[in-house]
Amino acid sequence: MPLLRLLLLAVVIGAGAVSAAESRPNVLLVLLDDSGWTDFGCYGSQIDTPRIDQAAREGMRFTDCHSAAPNCSPSRTGLLTGRTPSRVGMYSYRPPDHPMHLPTREVTLAEILKGQGYHTGHFGKWHCSTLLDADQPSPQDQGFDYTLGTDNNAAPNHLNPVNFIRNGEPVEKTEGYSCQVVVEECMSWLDSIGAGQSADPFFACVWYHEPHTPIASPPELVEKYQSQFPDLSQKHAAYYANIENVDIATGKLLDKLKTLGIDDDTLVFITSDNGGLHSFSNARLRGKKSNVWEGGHRVPGIFRWPGHIAAGTINDTPISGVDFLPTVCDIAGADYPAGVGLDGVSLADLFAGNADRVERERPLYWFFYRLNPSLAIRDGKWSLIADTNDAQRPKSHGLTAEDMPHIKASRPEKFLLFDLSEDLAQKHDVSAAHPEVFAEMQRKAVELHAEVVAEGPRWEIKDYQGGKKKVWDSY
Numbered sequence: 001m002p003l004l005r006l007l008l009l010a011v012v013i014g015a016g017a018v019s020a021a022e023s024r025p026n027v028l029l030v031l032l033d034d035s036g037w038t039d040f041g042c043y044g045s046q047i048d049t050p051r052i053d054q055a056a057r058e059g060m061r062f063t064d065c066h067s068a069a070p071n072c073s074p075s076r077t078g079l080l081t082g083r084t085p086s087r088v089g090m091y092s093y094r095p096p097d098h099p100m101h102l103p104t105r106e107v108t109l110a111e112i113l114k115g116q117g118y119h120t121g122h123f124g125k126w127h128c129s130t131l132l133d134a135d136q137p138s139p140q141d142q143g144f145d146y147t148l149g150t151d152n153n154a155a156p157n158h159l160n161p162v163n164f165i166r167n168g169e170p171v172e173k174t175e176g177y178s179c180q181v182v183v184e185e186c187m188s189w190l191d192s193i194g195a196g197q198s199a200d201p202f203f204a205c206v207w208y209h210e211p212h213t214p215i216a217s218p219p220e221l222v223e224k225y226q227s228q229f230p231d232l233s234q235k236h237a238a239y240y241a242n243i244e245n246v247d248i249a250t251g252k253l254l255d256k257l258k259t260l261g262i263d264d265d266t267l268v269f270i271t272s273d274n275g276g277l278h279s280f281s282n283a284r285l286r287g288k289k290s291n292v293w294e295g296g297h298r299v300p301g302i303f304r305w306p307g308h309i310a311a312g313t314i315n316d317t318p319i320s321g322v323d324f325l326p327t328v329c330d331i332a333g334a335d336y337p338a339g340v341g342l343d344g345v346s347l348a349d350l351f352a353g354n355a356d357r358v359e360r361e362r363p364l365y366w367f368f369y370r371l372n373p374s375l376a377i378r379d380g381k382w383s384l385i386a387d388t389n390d391a392q393r394p395k396s397h398g399l400t401a402e403d404m405p406h407i408k409a410s411r412p413e414k415f416l417l418f419d420l421s422e423d424l425a426q427k428h429d430v431s432a433a434h435p436e437v438f439a440e441m442q443r444k445a446v447e448l449h450a451e452v453v454a455e456g457p458r459w460e461i462k463d464y465q466g467g468k469k470k471v472w473d474s475y
Protein backbone atom coordinates (compact mmCIF):
# COMPACT_ATOMS: atom_id res chain seq x y z
CA MET A 1 0.00 0.00 0.00
CA PRO A 2 1.44 3.42 -0.91
CA LEU A 3 2.67 5.36 2.11
CA LEU A 4 0.28 8.27 1.53
CA ARG A 5 -2.73 5.93 1.50
CA LEU A 6 -1.48 4.24 4.65
CA LEU A 7 -1.07 7.58 6.34
CA LEU A 8 -4.51 8.69 5.21
CA LEU A 9 -6.00 5.44 6.50
CA ALA A 10 -4.26 5.94 9.83
CA VAL A 11 -5.66 9.47 10.02
CA VAL A 12 -9.16 8.23 9.17
CA ILE A 13 -8.99 5.39 11.72
CA GLY A 14 -7.56 7.77 14.31
CA ALA A 15 -10.27 10.36 13.69
CA GLY A 16 -12.92 7.65 13.80
CA ALA A 17 -11.64 6.33 17.12
CA VAL A 18 -11.63 9.80 18.65
CA SER A 19 -15.08 10.67 17.39
CA ALA A 20 -16.47 7.26 18.46
CA ALA A 21 -15.22 7.85 22.00
CA GLU A 22 -16.43 11.44 22.00
CA SER A 23 -19.69 10.56 20.36
CA ARG A 24 -20.79 8.24 23.15
CA PRO A 25 -20.77 10.45 26.23
CA ASN A 26 -22.48 9.37 29.42
CA VAL A 27 -25.92 10.92 29.80
CA LEU A 28 -27.36 11.95 33.16
CA LEU A 29 -30.95 13.22 33.24
CA VAL A 30 -31.78 14.88 36.56
CA LEU A 31 -35.51 15.56 36.83
CA LEU A 32 -37.33 17.31 39.66
CA ASP A 33 -41.04 16.74 40.24
CA ASP A 34 -43.17 19.92 40.26
CA SER A 35 -40.36 22.44 40.44
CA GLY A 36 -41.11 25.71 38.63
CA TRP A 37 -38.64 27.74 36.59
CA THR A 38 -37.74 30.08 39.49
CA ASP A 39 -36.91 27.55 42.23
CA PHE A 40 -33.11 27.74 41.81
CA GLY A 41 -30.81 30.61 42.74
CA CYS A 42 -29.55 30.94 39.17
CA TYR A 43 -33.14 31.63 38.06
CA GLY A 44 -33.61 34.31 40.74
CA SER A 45 -34.90 32.26 43.67
CA GLN A 46 -33.96 33.06 47.27
CA ILE A 47 -33.57 29.32 47.89
CA ASP A 48 -29.92 28.24 48.25
CA THR A 49 -29.00 25.95 45.36
CA PRO A 50 -25.22 26.46 45.06
CA ARG A 51 -24.50 23.17 43.32
CA ILE A 52 -27.16 23.51 40.65
CA ASP A 53 -26.13 27.16 40.16
CA GLN A 54 -22.55 25.98 39.71
CA ALA A 55 -23.68 23.45 37.09
CA ALA A 56 -25.44 26.32 35.29
CA ARG A 57 -22.25 28.42 35.40
CA GLU A 58 -20.34 25.47 33.95
CA GLY A 59 -22.87 24.91 31.17
CA MET A 60 -25.78 26.37 29.24
CA ARG A 61 -28.80 27.69 31.12
CA PHE A 62 -32.03 27.96 29.15
CA THR A 63 -34.54 30.65 30.14
CA ASP A 64 -37.32 29.40 27.84
CA CYS A 65 -37.23 25.66 28.60
CA HIS A 66 -40.50 23.71 28.73
CA SER A 67 -41.66 20.34 29.90
CA ALA A 68 -43.40 18.32 27.20
CA ALA A 69 -46.62 18.58 29.20
CA PRO A 70 -47.83 20.44 32.28
CA ASN A 71 -48.10 17.22 34.31
CA CYS A 72 -46.02 14.24 35.49
CA SER A 73 -46.77 11.18 33.34
CA PRO A 74 -47.16 12.90 29.97
CA SER A 75 -44.06 15.02 30.55
CA ARG A 76 -41.89 11.98 31.36
CA THR A 77 -43.27 10.24 28.28
CA GLY A 78 -42.14 13.19 26.16
CA LEU A 79 -38.61 13.06 27.60
CA LEU A 80 -38.26 9.33 26.92
CA THR A 81 -39.81 9.26 23.42
CA GLY A 82 -39.16 12.66 21.81
CA ARG A 83 -42.86 12.67 20.95
CA THR A 84 -45.66 14.86 22.17
CA PRO A 85 -47.28 12.80 24.95
CA SER A 86 -50.85 12.70 23.56
CA ARG A 87 -49.51 11.21 20.33
CA VAL A 88 -48.21 8.36 22.50
CA GLY A 89 -51.51 8.14 24.41
CA MET A 90 -50.48 9.87 27.66
CA TYR A 91 -53.32 12.39 27.60
CA SER A 92 -53.35 13.18 31.28
CA TYR A 93 -52.22 12.50 34.81
CA ARG A 94 -51.92 8.75 35.37
CA PRO A 95 -53.89 7.53 38.44
CA PRO A 96 -52.73 4.38 40.29
CA ASP A 97 -53.40 1.12 38.42
CA HIS A 98 -54.80 2.97 35.43
CA PRO A 99 -54.66 1.27 32.00
CA MET A 100 -53.08 4.35 30.35
CA HIS A 101 -49.31 3.86 30.14
CA LEU A 102 -46.24 4.39 27.97
CA PRO A 103 -46.86 1.71 25.31
CA THR A 104 -44.28 -1.00 24.60
CA ARG A 105 -44.26 -0.16 20.90
CA GLU A 106 -42.79 3.27 21.61
CA VAL A 107 -39.02 3.42 21.24
CA THR A 108 -37.52 5.03 24.34
CA LEU A 109 -34.19 6.76 24.65
CA ALA A 110 -33.10 4.00 27.06
CA GLU A 111 -33.76 1.38 24.37
CA ILE A 112 -31.87 3.40 21.78
CA LEU A 113 -28.84 3.93 24.02
CA LYS A 114 -28.85 0.31 25.19
CA GLY A 115 -28.60 -0.57 21.51
CA GLN A 116 -25.50 1.66 21.38
CA GLY A 117 -23.87 -0.32 24.20
CA TYR A 118 -24.91 1.97 27.06
CA HIS A 119 -25.57 0.80 30.62
CA THR A 120 -29.01 2.15 31.54
CA GLY A 121 -30.39 2.91 34.99
CA HIS A 122 -33.50 4.59 36.37
CA PHE A 123 -33.65 5.98 39.91
CA GLY A 124 -36.70 7.60 41.51
CA LYS A 125 -40.24 8.30 40.34
CA TRP A 126 -41.30 6.45 37.19
CA HIS A 127 -45.02 7.23 36.62
CA CYS A 128 -45.14 5.81 33.09
CA SER A 129 -46.83 2.49 33.99
CA THR A 130 -47.81 0.35 37.01
CA LEU A 131 -44.54 -1.19 38.20
CA LEU A 132 -45.80 -4.52 39.51
CA ASP A 133 -48.46 -5.13 36.84
CA ALA A 134 -47.30 -7.89 34.50
CA ASP A 135 -49.67 -6.57 31.81
CA GLN A 136 -47.89 -3.22 31.62
CA PRO A 137 -44.34 -2.57 30.42
CA SER A 138 -41.85 -2.15 33.26
CA PRO A 139 -38.87 0.21 33.03
CA GLN A 140 -36.88 -2.94 32.13
CA ASP A 141 -39.25 -3.50 29.20
CA GLN A 142 -38.55 0.09 28.15
CA GLY A 143 -34.78 -0.35 28.06
CA PHE A 144 -33.56 0.19 31.64
CA ASP A 145 -31.14 -2.45 33.00
CA TYR A 146 -31.37 -1.38 36.62
CA THR A 147 -34.10 0.45 38.52
CA LEU A 148 -34.97 1.66 42.00
CA GLY A 149 -38.04 3.76 42.51
CA THR A 150 -41.79 4.08 42.76
CA ASP A 151 -44.88 4.08 40.55
CA ASN A 152 -45.77 7.61 41.56
CA ASN A 153 -45.04 9.61 44.73
CA ALA A 154 -42.86 8.52 47.63
CA ALA A 155 -45.15 7.37 50.47
CA PRO A 156 -45.98 8.44 53.07
CA ASN A 157 -43.65 11.31 52.09
CA HIS A 158 -39.98 11.82 51.17
CA LEU A 159 -38.62 10.54 54.51
CA ASN A 160 -38.16 6.78 54.89
CA PRO A 161 -40.48 5.91 51.97
CA VAL A 162 -42.15 2.50 52.18
CA ASN A 163 -43.07 1.99 48.53
CA PHE A 164 -39.72 1.65 46.74
CA ILE A 165 -39.28 -1.17 44.23
CA ARG A 166 -35.84 -2.38 43.10
CA ASN A 167 -35.70 -4.23 39.77
CA GLY A 168 -39.28 -5.45 40.12
CA GLU A 169 -39.02 -6.43 43.82
CA PRO A 170 -40.58 -4.37 46.65
CA VAL A 171 -37.93 -3.00 49.02
CA GLU A 172 -38.63 -3.80 52.67
CA LYS A 173 -37.09 -0.74 54.27
CA THR A 174 -35.76 2.50 52.84
CA GLU A 175 -34.05 4.93 55.19
CA GLY A 176 -33.41 8.56 54.50
CA TYR A 177 -34.77 11.30 52.30
CA SER A 178 -35.86 10.10 48.90
CA CYS A 179 -33.51 12.38 46.91
CA GLN A 180 -30.52 11.19 48.92
CA VAL A 181 -31.61 7.55 48.60
CA VAL A 182 -31.92 7.65 44.81
CA VAL A 183 -28.59 9.47 44.43
CA GLU A 184 -26.80 6.96 46.70
CA GLU A 185 -28.28 4.10 44.67
CA CYS A 186 -27.27 5.73 41.40
CA MET A 187 -23.70 6.21 42.67
CA SER A 188 -23.46 2.54 43.78
CA TRP A 189 -24.75 1.53 40.39
CA LEU A 190 -22.11 3.68 38.69
CA ASP A 191 -19.47 1.80 40.69
CA SER A 192 -21.05 -1.55 39.84
CA ILE A 193 -20.91 -0.93 36.09
CA GLY A 194 -17.33 0.32 36.32
CA ALA A 195 -18.15 3.88 35.26
CA GLY A 196 -14.93 5.70 34.50
CA GLN A 197 -13.13 2.45 33.72
CA SER A 198 -15.57 0.63 31.45
CA ALA A 199 -15.42 1.37 27.73
CA ASP A 200 -19.20 1.48 27.72
CA PRO A 201 -20.97 4.69 28.70
CA PHE A 202 -24.12 4.98 30.81
CA PHE A 203 -27.53 6.62 30.65
CA ALA A 204 -28.85 7.38 34.14
CA CYS A 205 -32.23 8.90 34.93
CA VAL A 206 -32.34 10.42 38.41
CA TRP A 207 -36.00 11.37 38.73
CA TYR A 208 -36.45 12.90 42.19
CA HIS A 209 -39.76 12.73 44.05
CA GLU A 210 -39.05 16.20 45.40
CA PRO A 211 -40.58 18.78 45.64
CA HIS A 212 -43.93 17.06 44.89
CA THR A 213 -46.29 16.83 47.88
CA PRO A 214 -46.42 15.31 50.45
CA ILE A 215 -43.01 16.69 51.24
CA ALA A 216 -40.54 15.98 54.04
CA SER A 217 -37.38 18.06 54.49
CA PRO A 218 -34.41 17.95 56.87
CA PRO A 219 -35.48 19.94 60.00
CA GLU A 220 -32.21 21.87 60.16
CA LEU A 221 -32.82 23.22 56.65
CA VAL A 222 -36.44 24.12 57.48
CA GLU A 223 -35.22 25.98 60.59
CA LYS A 224 -32.58 27.77 58.55
CA TYR A 225 -35.23 29.24 56.24
CA GLN A 226 -37.58 30.04 59.11
CA SER A 227 -34.89 32.08 60.79
CA GLN A 228 -33.66 33.63 57.53
CA PHE A 229 -37.20 34.65 56.44
CA PRO A 230 -39.36 35.13 59.56
CA ASP A 231 -42.45 35.91 57.46
CA LEU A 232 -42.19 32.70 55.49
CA SER A 233 -44.88 30.13 56.34
CA GLN A 234 -43.84 26.76 57.76
CA LYS A 235 -45.11 25.16 54.55
CA HIS A 236 -42.98 27.39 52.34
CA ALA A 237 -39.91 26.99 54.57
CA ALA A 238 -40.31 23.21 54.22
CA TYR A 239 -40.55 23.66 50.45
CA TYR A 240 -37.39 25.80 50.32
CA ALA A 241 -35.60 23.18 52.41
CA ASN A 242 -36.88 20.48 50.08
CA ILE A 243 -35.29 22.18 47.06
CA GLU A 244 -32.01 22.71 48.93
CA ASN A 245 -31.98 19.02 49.89
CA VAL A 246 -32.25 18.19 46.16
CA ASP A 247 -29.37 20.58 45.48
CA ILE A 248 -27.21 18.79 48.07
CA ALA A 249 -28.07 15.39 46.53
CA THR A 250 -27.32 16.70 43.03
CA GLY A 251 -23.97 18.04 44.28
CA LYS A 252 -23.03 14.53 45.48
CA LEU A 253 -23.84 13.16 42.05
CA LEU A 254 -21.77 15.83 40.30
CA ASP A 255 -18.86 15.22 42.70
CA LYS A 256 -19.09 11.53 41.85
CA LEU A 257 -18.62 12.30 38.15
CA LYS A 258 -15.49 14.23 39.06
CA THR A 259 -14.16 11.46 41.31
CA LEU A 260 -14.69 8.93 38.55
CA GLY A 261 -12.86 11.20 36.11
CA ILE A 262 -15.84 11.39 33.77
CA ASP A 263 -16.87 14.99 34.27
CA ASP A 264 -15.94 15.95 30.70
CA ASP A 265 -17.51 12.78 29.29
CA THR A 266 -20.96 13.27 30.79
CA LEU A 267 -23.83 15.31 29.39
CA VAL A 268 -26.00 16.41 32.31
CA PHE A 269 -29.50 17.83 31.90
CA ILE A 270 -31.21 19.26 35.00
CA THR A 271 -34.92 20.07 34.57
CA SER A 272 -38.41 19.56 35.98
CA ASP A 273 -41.46 17.61 34.80
CA ASN A 274 -43.87 20.56 35.02
CA GLY A 275 -44.37 23.99 36.52
CA GLY A 276 -44.67 24.54 40.26
CA LEU A 277 -47.66 24.89 42.56
CA HIS A 278 -46.43 28.04 44.30
CA SER A 279 -46.44 31.51 42.74
CA PHE A 280 -42.78 32.05 43.77
CA SER A 281 -41.86 28.94 41.75
CA ASN A 282 -43.51 30.37 38.62
CA ALA A 283 -42.52 34.01 39.03
CA ARG A 284 -43.89 36.42 36.39
CA LEU A 285 -45.89 33.65 34.69
CA ARG A 286 -49.61 32.97 34.42
CA GLY A 287 -50.86 29.65 35.75
CA LYS A 288 -49.27 26.70 37.52
CA LYS A 289 -48.87 22.91 37.28
CA SER A 290 -51.45 21.25 34.99
CA ASN A 291 -52.21 24.50 33.13
CA VAL A 292 -51.23 25.08 29.52
CA TRP A 293 -50.38 28.67 30.52
CA GLU A 294 -46.61 29.29 30.75
CA GLY A 295 -46.67 28.60 34.51
CA GLY A 296 -47.70 25.01 33.81
CA HIS A 297 -44.74 24.05 31.67
CA ARG A 298 -41.94 26.62 31.77
CA VAL A 299 -39.26 24.86 33.81
CA PRO A 300 -35.56 25.12 34.63
CA GLY A 301 -33.30 23.76 31.90
CA ILE A 302 -29.55 23.40 32.50
CA PHE A 303 -27.25 21.47 30.18
CA ARG A 304 -23.68 20.83 31.31
CA TRP A 305 -20.98 19.03 29.36
CA PRO A 306 -17.56 20.56 30.08
CA GLY A 307 -15.44 21.05 26.98
CA HIS A 308 -18.44 20.58 24.69
CA ILE A 309 -20.95 23.16 25.88
CA ALA A 310 -19.56 26.65 26.47
CA ALA A 311 -19.51 27.44 30.19
CA GLY A 312 -21.58 30.30 31.52
CA THR A 313 -23.87 30.62 28.54
CA ILE A 314 -27.49 31.69 28.84
CA ASN A 315 -29.77 30.75 25.99
CA ASP A 316 -33.29 32.09 25.36
CA THR A 317 -34.22 29.64 22.59
CA PRO A 318 -37.60 27.98 23.29
CA ILE A 319 -36.85 24.28 23.92
CA SER A 320 -38.87 21.36 25.24
CA GLY A 321 -38.48 17.97 26.91
CA VAL A 322 -39.31 16.38 23.54
CA ASP A 323 -35.98 17.75 22.26
CA PHE A 324 -33.97 15.57 24.64
CA LEU A 325 -34.18 12.31 22.66
CA PRO A 326 -33.15 13.75 19.28
CA THR A 327 -30.39 15.77 20.98
CA VAL A 328 -28.91 12.74 22.71
CA CYS A 329 -29.30 10.58 19.58
CA ASP A 330 -27.32 13.16 17.62
CA ILE A 331 -24.59 13.39 20.21
CA ALA A 332 -24.36 9.61 20.68
CA GLY A 333 -24.38 8.92 16.95
CA ALA A 334 -27.59 6.88 17.21
CA ASP A 335 -30.35 6.73 14.63
CA TYR A 336 -33.71 8.25 15.44
CA PRO A 337 -36.47 5.68 16.01
CA ALA A 338 -37.55 4.38 12.61
CA GLY A 339 -41.04 4.99 11.29
CA VAL A 340 -42.26 7.35 13.98
CA GLY A 341 -42.73 11.09 13.87
CA LEU A 342 -40.64 12.94 16.44
CA ASP A 343 -41.89 16.25 17.77
CA GLY A 344 -38.55 17.31 19.20
CA VAL A 345 -35.49 18.60 17.40
CA SER A 346 -31.80 18.24 18.22
CA LEU A 347 -30.13 20.97 20.25
CA ALA A 348 -26.63 19.68 19.40
CA ASP A 349 -25.85 22.63 17.10
CA LEU A 350 -26.81 25.06 19.88
CA PHE A 351 -24.41 23.30 22.24
CA ALA A 352 -21.60 23.34 19.69
CA GLY A 353 -22.14 27.02 18.99
CA ASN A 354 -22.96 26.23 15.34
CA ALA A 355 -26.42 27.78 15.56
CA ASP A 356 -28.17 30.35 17.70
CA ARG A 357 -31.67 29.07 16.92
CA VAL A 358 -33.30 25.72 16.21
CA GLU A 359 -35.51 25.13 13.18
CA ARG A 360 -38.81 23.39 13.90
CA GLU A 361 -41.17 21.90 11.37
CA ARG A 362 -43.92 21.85 13.97
CA PRO A 363 -44.55 24.44 16.66
CA LEU A 364 -44.14 23.39 20.28
CA TYR A 365 -47.46 21.99 21.48
CA TRP A 366 -49.07 21.18 24.84
CA PHE A 367 -52.40 19.41 25.39
CA PHE A 368 -53.85 18.52 28.76
CA TYR A 369 -57.45 17.55 28.12
CA ARG A 370 -58.85 17.95 31.64
CA LEU A 371 -58.12 21.68 32.12
CA ASN A 372 -59.53 24.75 30.38
CA PRO A 373 -57.74 26.08 28.43
CA SER A 374 -56.44 22.69 27.31
CA LEU A 375 -54.15 23.45 24.42
CA ALA A 376 -51.21 25.72 23.65
CA ILE A 377 -48.79 26.10 20.77
CA ARG A 378 -45.66 28.19 20.61
CA ASP A 379 -43.96 29.60 17.54
CA GLY A 380 -41.13 32.07 18.15
CA LYS A 381 -42.49 34.80 20.41
CA TRP A 382 -46.11 33.85 19.77
CA SER A 383 -48.15 31.76 22.17
CA LEU A 384 -51.62 30.59 21.11
CA ILE A 385 -53.96 29.28 23.79
CA ALA A 386 -57.23 27.42 23.17
CA ASP A 387 -60.05 25.39 24.65
CA THR A 388 -61.32 22.34 22.89
CA ASN A 389 -64.94 21.90 21.86
CA ASP A 390 -65.16 19.54 24.87
CA ALA A 391 -64.35 22.28 27.41
CA GLN A 392 -67.68 22.55 29.19
CA ARG A 393 -68.18 18.80 29.74
CA PRO A 394 -67.50 17.96 33.41
CA LYS A 395 -64.47 15.69 33.80
CA SER A 396 -62.95 13.53 36.54
CA HIS A 397 -59.41 13.98 37.85
CA GLY A 398 -58.20 10.97 35.84
CA LEU A 399 -59.08 9.72 32.38
CA THR A 400 -62.34 7.72 32.24
CA ALA A 401 -63.91 5.53 29.54
CA GLU A 402 -66.32 8.26 28.50
CA ASP A 403 -63.44 10.72 27.91
CA MET A 404 -61.85 8.67 25.12
CA PRO A 405 -64.31 9.39 22.26
CA HIS A 406 -64.37 13.08 23.27
CA ILE A 407 -60.58 13.31 23.11
CA LYS A 408 -60.50 11.61 19.72
CA ALA A 409 -63.15 14.02 18.39
CA SER A 410 -61.74 17.13 20.05
CA ARG A 411 -60.79 20.24 18.12
CA PRO A 412 -59.39 23.55 19.34
CA GLU A 413 -61.61 26.61 19.61
CA LYS A 414 -61.88 29.91 21.54
CA PHE A 415 -58.35 31.07 20.70
CA LEU A 416 -56.19 33.71 22.41
CA LEU A 417 -52.89 35.07 21.12
CA PHE A 418 -50.03 36.37 23.28
CA ASP A 419 -46.72 37.98 22.41
CA LEU A 420 -44.38 36.56 25.05
CA SER A 421 -41.60 39.02 24.19
CA GLU A 422 -43.86 41.84 25.44
CA ASP A 423 -46.20 39.98 27.74
CA LEU A 424 -44.64 37.01 29.50
CA ALA A 425 -47.56 36.96 31.97
CA GLN A 426 -50.07 36.31 29.14
CA LYS A 427 -52.37 39.11 30.23
CA HIS A 428 -53.13 40.79 26.90
CA ASP A 429 -54.74 38.94 24.02
CA VAL A 430 -53.28 40.53 20.88
CA SER A 431 -55.23 38.51 18.31
CA ALA A 432 -57.07 41.58 16.96
CA ALA A 433 -53.81 43.49 16.42
CA HIS A 434 -52.16 40.62 14.52
CA PRO A 435 -54.90 38.98 12.41
CA GLU A 436 -52.48 37.24 10.02
CA VAL A 437 -50.35 35.71 12.77
CA PHE A 438 -53.54 34.76 14.61
CA ALA A 439 -55.02 33.01 11.57
CA GLU A 440 -51.78 31.18 10.85
CA MET A 441 -51.35 30.04 14.46
CA GLN A 442 -54.97 28.82 14.56
CA ARG A 443 -54.42 26.86 11.37
CA LYS A 444 -51.29 25.25 12.84
CA ALA A 445 -53.02 24.42 16.13
CA VAL A 446 -56.03 22.82 14.42
CA GLU A 447 -53.84 20.82 12.05
CA LEU A 448 -51.38 19.63 14.68
CA HIS A 449 -54.06 18.73 17.22
CA ALA A 450 -56.02 16.72 14.63
CA GLU A 451 -52.86 14.83 13.71
CA VAL A 452 -51.94 14.12 17.35
CA VAL A 453 -55.35 12.86 18.52
CA ALA A 454 -55.74 10.75 15.36
CA GLU A 455 -52.46 8.99 16.18
CA GLY A 456 -53.02 8.60 19.93
CA PRO A 457 -54.21 5.17 21.08
CA ARG A 458 -57.72 4.59 22.43
CA TRP A 459 -57.50 3.09 25.93
CA GLU A 460 -59.96 0.44 27.15
CA ILE A 461 -60.84 1.85 30.58
CA LYS A 462 -63.09 -0.61 32.39
CA ASP A 463 -62.71 -0.32 36.16
CA TYR A 464 -61.53 3.22 36.74
CA GLN A 465 -64.44 5.49 37.69
CA GLY A 466 -62.50 8.73 38.18
CA GLY A 467 -64.45 10.24 41.07
CA LYS A 468 -66.27 13.56 41.21
CA LYS A 469 -66.73 15.41 37.94
CA LYS A 470 -66.42 19.12 37.34
CA VAL A 471 -65.37 21.71 34.78
CA TRP A 472 -61.68 22.45 35.47
CA ASP A 473 -61.15 26.10 34.75
CA SER A 474 -57.80 27.91 34.89
CA TYR A 475 -58.80 31.24 33.27
Ligand SMILES: [Ca+2]
Binds near residue numbers: 033071212273
Ligand atom coordinates in the same frame (compact mmCIF):
# COMPACT_ATOMS: atom_id res chain seq x y z
CA1 LIG B 1 -44.96 16.53 38.40
